[in-house]
Amino acid sequence: MKAVLFYKHGGLDVLQYTDFPTPEPGPGQVLVRLKVAALNGLDLWVRTGWPGIKLEYPHIPGADGAGEVAAVGPGVEGWQEGERVVINSNLGCGKCEACLGGWDNRCWDWHLLGETVRGTYAEFVIVPARNLYRLPEGFPERAAAAAALVFHTAWHSLITRGNLRPGETVLVVGASGGVNTASIQIAKLCGATVYVVGSSADKLALAESLGADYLIDRSQEENWSKVVYKLSGRQGVDVVVDNVGITFPMSFRSAKKGGRILTVGNTGGAKFEIDNRFIFARHLSIIGSSMGTLHDFSTVMDLIFAGRLKPILDRDYPLAEAPAAQERLESGAQMGKITLEI
Ligand SMILES: [Zn+2]
Numbered sequence: 001m002k003a004v005l006f007y008k009h010g011g012l013d014v015l016q017y018t019d020f021p022t023p024e025p026g027p028g029q030v031l032v033r034l035k036v037a038a039l040n041g042l043d044l045w046v047r048t049g050w051p052g053i054k055l056e057y058p059h060i061p062g063a064d065g066a067g068e069v070a071a072v073g074p075g076v077e078g079w080q081e082g083e084r085v086v087i088n089s090n091l092g093c094g095k096c097e098a099c100l101g102g103w104d105n106r107c108w109d110w111h112l113l114g115e116t117v118r119g120t121y122a123e124f125v126i127v128p129a130r131n132l133y134r135l136p137e138g139f140p141e142r143a144a145a146a147a148a149l150v151f152h153t154a155w156h157s158l159i160t161r162g163n164l165r166p167g168e169t170v171l172v173v174g175a176s177g178g179v180n181t182a183s184i185q186i187a188k189l190c191g192a193t194v195y196v197v198g199s200s201a202d203k204l205a206l207a208e209s210l211g212a213d214y215l216i217d218r219s220q221e222e223n224w225s226k227v228v229y230k231l232s233g234r235q236g237v238d239v240v241v242d243n244v245g246i247t248f249p250m251s252f253r254s255a256k257k258g259g260r261i262l263t264v265g266n267t268g269g270a271k272f273e274i275d276n277r278f279i280f281a282r283h284l285s286i287i288g289s290s291m292g293t294l295h296d297f298s299t300v301m302d303l304i305f306a307g308r309l310k311p312i313l314d315r316d317y318p319l320a321e322a323p324a325a326q327e328r329l330e331s332g333a334q335m336g337k338i339t340l341e342i
Pocket of ligand 1: 092093094095096097098099100104106107108109
């Protein structure tokens with residue numbers, strides 16, 4: 001099969017478009033013939049590497065993908081060759097206490113497709129059968145692949161962990177990233193009032209088109225927590241979605257008494273100082289999560305299929321041009337998800 005892979009960490013030049021043996025599905029596994037892969041920030045971090053990451057080389061990146069069942073391994077029931085599927089990249093073992101309790105994203109032997117396991121920048125990929133979800137007739141693979149990881153992550157954070165309720169106020173720190181655009185839509189669907197802090201008029205226009213109620217341009221308003229405070233009638237908001245990290249001090253200031261700070265990542269930096277007085281004096285809860293459960297995945301994908309939630313699509317590149325696609329992602333110029341056509 002054709003695949004994009006690398007043998008060592010590094011810049012864009014370590015990515016090679018080349019031939020690689022088509023894998024064979026083992027017990028409980030399915031071989032998927034991919035039509036589309038979608039990029040995530042994770043792909044860049046896996047390529048550049050971090051202390052302690054252990055990959056089996058050559059490594060194939062890519063968490064998101066959609067296509068059709070090409071073959072099933074021993075013991076797999078309920079799947080036929082040719083069925084169109086989207087992949088849930090969150091790989092739980094299915095056997096540990098966390099998995100059996102329905103919290104497969106807390107699995108004791110947790111893996112993410114494309115992170116430590118060979119991923120979707122390829123013509124074929126192997127995944128456990130439980131990680132497949134059927135595409136309805138006519139629903140495009142590209143939209144499904146682009147939606148999967150980011151909507152899954154945002155749903156778990158806002159709804160399952162954050163317990164967001166209709167009528168609450170939500171601040172999303174960041175206007176255009178995949179998880180943020182998903183969070184804006186999920187919060188609106190839930191019946192919340194949504195504030196968005198963004199870095200440019202373009203990105204805020206995107207947030208507005210998704211239903212955001214209050215737009216704050218941080219290039220104009222450096223101390224955006226003050227603006228949130230004023231706009232919310234000097235109350236602050238119920239929920240802050242902060243996947244930037246270094247913005248936590250401002251997020252604390254933006255939260256109402258009893259507010260929840262939700263986080264699934266740190267695109268701006270992982271280490272920062274916290275003023276504990278905000279946490280206790282405002283009765284704040286900090287709620288972290290990573291990816292989502294099998295139940296979250298089917299719930300959110302059904303809303304995607306029904307058109308109630310929509311992934312924002314940026315450019316589409318042929319698989320062979322994965323380095324150019326990653327370059328665009330690295331530049332931050334994209335508005336929505338970048339995809340690879342396979
Ligand atoms: Zn497990």
